[in-house]
Each structure stands twice: as C-alpha cells, then as structure tokens.
Amino acid sequence: MKGGIFMAQTDAGKKKVYVQPHTKDDGTKVRRHYRSTPNTSKGAGKGK
Numbered sequence: 001m002k003g004g005i006f007m008a009q010t011d012a013g014k015k016k017v018y019v020q021p022h023t024k025d026d027g028t029k030v031r032r033h034y035r036s037t038p039n040t041s042k043g044a045g046k047g048k
Contacts, residue, residue, distance in 0.1 A: 015037040023029050 016034045017037055019030070019033050019035055021030060021032045
C-alpha cells in the first residue's frame, strides 16, 4: 500500500489525519480523506 499519513490539528485541538488515496489489498479504492486519530472521536462507543 502506498501513501502517507499527515497530522493536522483543528481549532478545537483534536487531531485529524490526512489519508492519501490508495488501493486496499482486496482491490477496493479508497479516496483521500481526513480521519480522527484513535481515541479522539466522539462516536457511540461501547457502553458497559
């Protein structure tokens, strides 16, 4: 897999990672996008 990961910090202080376009091993093409760094998203998560 080719590409790189670049870190950026938003105004709120949460880090975002730029994901370069690439092709997965199974042939799926992934477009460029930003994603949250681990443990910074406010998703539903697992409740106990």
